[in-house]
Amino acid sequence: MKWMPFILKHLQRNWIRTASTACAIAVCIFLFCTLQTFVASLRGSLSQGTARLVTRNSVSRFISLPNAYGERIVAVPGVERVAAVNYFGGMRDVNNPDSEFENYAIEAENFLAMYPEYMLSDAEKEAFLGDQHGCIIGRALAEQFHWKVGDAIQLTSNIYRTGPYDFVVSAIYQTDQARYPGTDDAALFFHHKYLDEATGRKAGVRNYRVQIADPRQGGVISHAIDDLFENSDAQTHTETEAQYSASVGVISGNLLLLLNGIGLAVMFTILLVTANTMSMAVRERHTEIGVLKMLGFSAKLVLCLILAEGVLLGIFGAAIGLALGRFLINILPTLPVIGDLVQLFPRMNVPPAIAAAGVVIGMFLGLVAGLFPSLFAYRARITELLRRV
Amino acid sequence: MAERKVVAAQSAVHLDDLCRTYERDGQRIPVLEHISLSIPQGEFIALMGPSGSGKTTLLNLIAGIDRPTSGSVEVHGINVSALSERALAKWRSRSVGFIFQFYNLIPVLTAAGNIELPLMLASLSRKQRRERALTALGIVGLADRAEHYPRQLSGGQEQRVAIARAIVTDPQILVADEPTGDLDAKSAEGILDLMQTLNREFGKTIVMVTHDPRAASRAHSQKHLEKGVLLEA
Numbered sequence: 001m002k003w004m005p006f007i008l009k010h011l012q013r014n015w016i017r018t019a020s021t022a023c024a025i026a027v028c029i030f031l032f033c034t035l036q037t038f039v040a041s042l043r044g045s046l047s048q049g050t051a052r053l054v055t056r057n058s059v060s061r062f063i064s065l066p067n068a069y070g071e072r073i074v075a076v077p078g079v080e081r082v083a084a085v086n087y088f089g090g091m092r093d094v095n096n097p098d099s100e101f102e103n104y105a106i107e108a109e110n111f112l113a114m115y116p117e118y119m120l121s122d123a124e125k126e127a128f129l130g131d132q133h134g135c136i137i138g139r140a141l142a143e144q145f146h147w148k149v150g151d152a153i154q155l156t157s158n159i160y161r162t163g164p165y166d167f168v169v170s171a172i173y174q175t176d177q178a179r180y181p182g183t184d185d186a187a188l189f190f191h192h193k194y195l196d197e198a199t200g201r202k203a204g205v206r207n208y209r210v211q212i213a214d215p216r217q218g219g220v221i222s223h224a225i226d227d228l229f230e231n232s233d234a235q236t237h238t239e240t241e242a243q244y245s246a247s248v249g250v251i252s253g254n255l256l257l258l259l260n261g262i263g264l265a266v267m268f269t270i271l272l273v274t275a276n277t278m279s280m281a282v283r284e285r286h287t288e289i290g291v292l293k294m295l296g297f298s299a300k301l302v303l304c305l306i307l308a309e310g311v312l313l314g315i316f317g318a319a320i321g322l323a324l325g326r327f328l329i330n331i332l333p334t335l336p337v338i339g340d341l342v343q344l345f346p347r348m349n350v351p352p353a354i355a356a357a358g359v360v361i362g363m364f365l366g367l368v369a370g371l372f373p374s375l376f377a378y379r380a381r382i383t384e385l386l387r388r389v
Numbered sequence: 390m391a392e393r394k395v396v397a398a399q400s401a402v403h404l405d406d407l408c409r410t411y412e413r414d415g416q417r418i419p420v421l422e423h424i425s426l427s428i429p430q431g432e433f434i435a436l437m438g439p440s441g442s443g444k445t446t447l448l449n450l451i452a453g454i455d456r457p458t459s460g461s462v463e464v465h466g467i468n469v470s471a472l473s474e475r476a477l478a479k480w481r482s483r484s485v486g487f488i489f490q491f492y493n494l495i496p497v498l499t500a501a502g503n504i505e506l507p508l509m510l511a512s513l514s515r516k517q518r519r520e521r522a523l524t525a526l527g528i529v530g531l532a533d534r535a536e537h538y539p540r541q542l543s544g545g546q547e548q549r550v551a552i553a554r555a556i557v558t559d560p561q562i563l564v565a566d567e568p569t570g571d572l573d574a575k576s577a578e579g580i581l582d583l584m585q586t587l588n589r590e591f592g593k594t595i596v597m598v599t600h601d602p603r604a605a606s607r608a609h610s611q612k613h614l615e616k617g618v619l620l621e622a
Contacts, residue, residue, distance in 0.1 A: 002509065009497040291493045294454055295507045295554075296482020298475055382454040386493075 007308050014281070018313065021277045025317025025365050026324060028270040029358045033325035035259045036354045052114060053210040053218060054244035055225055058237040064204025065234050067196065070107075072228055078212050078221045083110035084192045084205040090155035090165065092145075100158065101141065103188035105195040105203070114211045117180035118189070124171035132194050134170035138185035142172045153188075160199050165190075209241070267361070274369035278310055282373035289377045290385025303378040310370025311363050318362025325358070326350050400463070401562055401594040402428040402451055407460035409446050409617075420446045421617045424460070430561075433588040433595045435608035442614040444598040445566055451596055452485050452564045453477050465561050482510045486555030486593075488584075490567035492547040494539040500526060500550045501535040507558045525553035529583060545576030552583060556593070563587065565597040569604050581607045 011018045055073060057063040067084070074082040084107045092099040108129055112118060120128065120136065128134045137147060147153065153167045167190055175183040195203045212221050222238035229236045282289070292302055329350060350358075377385075407424040410417050421443045428434050436444045449455035450462050453469045462469045464484065472480060494503045504522040513521070526532050529549040539547055548568060555563055565584065569577035585607055587593045597608060605611050613620040 002515070006498075006509070009502075013497045287493060288495055291487075291489075291495070292506070293478070294452075294481065294487055296478050296480075296510050298478045383449055386454075386489075 003305060003308065007305060007312060010285075010309055011312060017277060017281065021274055022313055022317040022320060024270045024273050024277075025314055025362050026320035028267050028365065029318045029321025029362050030324040030328070031266050031321075032263050032361060033322055033350050033354055033358045034328055035263050036357070037325070037329055037350050039259055051212060051215040051218075052241040053212060053222055053225070053238050054207050054241050055210055055236045055238040056207040056244070058226070058235040061207065063234070064206055065208065065236065067201070067205055069205065069229065069234075069236070070208055073208055073210055073225055076221060076224050076228065078214060078217050078224075079210055080213050081110045081114050081211040083107040083114055083209045084207075085111065085209055086192060086195060086203060086206040087159070088155070088190075088195065089157050089159040090188070091158060092155060094156040094164070097158065101188070102184060102186060103135075103155065103190070105192040106189050107192045108189070111189070111209065114209055117175060117183040119174040119176065120171050124173075128170035131168060131170055132191050133166055133168050135167040135188050135190035136171045136173045137169055137188045139172055139174065140186040141188060142169075144186065148172075160195065160203060162199050165194070165198060207244070210238070267365070271365055271368060274310075274313075274365055275372060278306075278313075278369045279373045279376075282306060282377060286380075286385045289380070290382050293382045293385065299378045303374045306374035306377055307367060307370045310366035310368075310374070312366065314362040314364070314366025314369075315359065317365070318359045321362065322350065322355055322358050400427040401430040401432065401465060402426070402596065403463040404447075404451070405461045405463070407447075407450060407462065408458045409443070409450060409455070410458045419617055421450070421457075424617075424619050426612065426619060428594060428596065430465075430594055431588070431592050432610065433585070433608045434597070435605035435611045436596065436598045436614060437600070437602075437605055437611055438614035441616075443617040444614055447614065448564050448566055448596060448598050451562075452487065453481050479510075482507055483558060484560050484562065486552075486558070486560040486563040488548070488551055488555050488563060488565035488568045490570040492539070492544075492551045492571075494547055494550060494554075496539050499536050499538055500531060500542065500553075503539070503550055504554045504557050507554060511558070521557055522553070525557040526550070528556065528587075529553045543576070544572050545579055548572060548576070548580050549583065552580070552587070556587060556591070560593075562594045562596065565595065567599055568597060569599070569601060577601075577604065 055065070055069070057065055064086075070082045070084055073079060084105075086105040088103045088105050089100060090103040091097060092101075112120065112125060118136070124136070128136050135153065142148065147169055149169050149171060151169045153169065154164050155167065156164045167188075173185075173189075175185045177183060192203075192205075210221075210225070212218060218240055222240075225238045226236050289302055293299065297305075326349075404424050404426040407421055407426075408419070409421040410419045412418070424447065436447060438444050446455065450457055450470075451464065453462070453464070453472070457470050461471070467480065467484075469477065469480065494500075495506065498506070501519065501522045504525050505518045508518040508521060523532065523535060526535055529552050531546060531549050531553070534542060534546060534550075537546075539550070542550065548571075552568075563584075568584070569580055572580060581604055584595060584597070588595050595608075597604070599605050
């Protein structure tokens with residue numbers, strides 16, 4: 001510990017360089033922690049939520065399935081409920097695509113029974129179910145557009161062009177983020193029947209939400225559903241809801257690999273930058289290192305001091321990176337577009353294991369970056385070091 | 390042989406048939422050739438000679454920061470040239486004080502911090518290190534500049550701090566390479582006065598490399614080198 005003030009003094013020598021190097025490491029750790037947290041969250045989500053399945057067209061999630069599939073799916077052993085869901089793509093202003101927000105046509109009774117995370121009182125539910133033009137909205141949406149129960153809303157869909165569509169706010173649903181983390185409280189749900197009739201029964205069903213009795217039977221039931229439509233025009237693909245959410249978020253099988261690849265590439269680049277900066281810092285101190293060795297500092301001690309500088313720099317960088325990562329992950333849900341994607345996953349936070357790994361990587365970066373300059377200082381002869389200015 | 394041992398024992402520094410040759414691009418460049426010299430304890434000796442004559446190389450060999458190609462260097466009876474790197478570093482930290490032309494203070498450390506540096510290698514508490522550093526600063530007349538950084542000091546003051554760093558471990562021998570080479574006449578006089586005091590009152594053996602005849606005149610004796618050969622007086 002007696003060397004700590006000495007090492008810190010050297011790090012303060014050129015604070016701009018120290019700060020920029022620490023920031024480079026911080027960016028690396030920030031990316032690592034953010035990506036790994038995302039990956040961990042994704043993995044977590046893929047292993048959860050198997051009590052609900054999603055059946056969609058096997059060709060594309062943008063191609064509808066026939067309305068009649070619902071009755072056949074619910075007849076599959078193990079299936080408890082089925083609810084049709086269509087993403088509506090409703091915009092408040094037809095001339096402004098940015099006015100689009102999350103809105104879905106749902107088979108309301110079954111959907112609400114399957115999704116306890118959208119909470120309504122019995123009276124509110126009754127009001128919604130009793131009005132074909134009724135809709136329910138989340139609290140965040142109500143606050144955003146100053147909508148209240150009873151307000152008339154007109155939306156134009158960028159998918160179903162037969163509109164405009166008129167709705168009346170039947171209720172504002174509540175969410176419990178502690179119990180159901182990540183529940184979207186900025187969406188609008190209305191009756192699938194209304195959409196179906198308004199489009200002349202051409203809307204079809206984009207996907208069926210399927211509630212099953214035993215989550216362990218998810219795989220078997222998925223196969224059973226898909227087998228049911230194997231010889232039809234519209235073949236189906238059934239997966240767990242979490243997998244479906246992941247695929248909506250453009251999460252293909254290789255994305256994890258891609259994310260890790262990006263992380264490694266960034267890490268390697270920053271390692272080179274940091275190593276170069278540390279080499280420059282040590283090169284500038286040739287004479288001083290010569291003086292230290294001349295005063296009796298052993299080559300090993302000089303090596304350790306320079307390595308310690310690197311490690312300390314790595315720890316500083318990692319701390320900044322972790323703080324940045326935590327901050328970004330906390331504000332992600334509030335960001336446009338990305339926020340919607342993040343909502344699909346359980347509430348993210350940097351897990352302690354990833355934070356610890358971030359610190360270790362920061363230390364490792366500093367250590368490796370300091371290795372070559374410290375080896376130079378270790379090997380160089382005092383007379384050579386003192387000759388340089 | 391017996392006579393040589395007696396001489397070595399009585400001398401602070403004893404150089405015996407010392408040669409130093411550098412190899413550059415496959416060429417052997419002799420820098421010092423067959424130097425034999427004894428410097429008695431408490432001596433203040435000036436090494437003079439033109440540039441490239443091998444003065445600094447000789448000083449480096451005496452100080453144990455370079456190794457001879459052949460021959461031996463004994464300082465206070467210790468064959469310095471035979472020590473391992475680690476033992477040599479330890480020996481330097483205890484037995485030699487260095488004074489450079491360009492002071493070579495660590496810019497991020499205060500005057501006291503610079504002086505404490507050699508003491509960091511000893512088993513001393515922070516308080517003990519500070520006390521010794523302040524004592525050394527008092528000896529060089531800069532007790533009130535302990536917390537000043539090198540950039541806040543004049544050249545003469547920096548050199549005084551460098552001298553304080555050199556003497557703080559109470560070494561037996563001080564080696565100085567052009568200690569007044571970067572100073573104005575007045576500051577140079579002050580530094581030479583200080584070195585004389587260290588030699589006279591503290592009994593330090595001083596080996597000083599200099600071009601300056603006025604600086605050399607402060608020494609007890611002068612030795613001249615030319616093309617790596619020690620000239621007879």
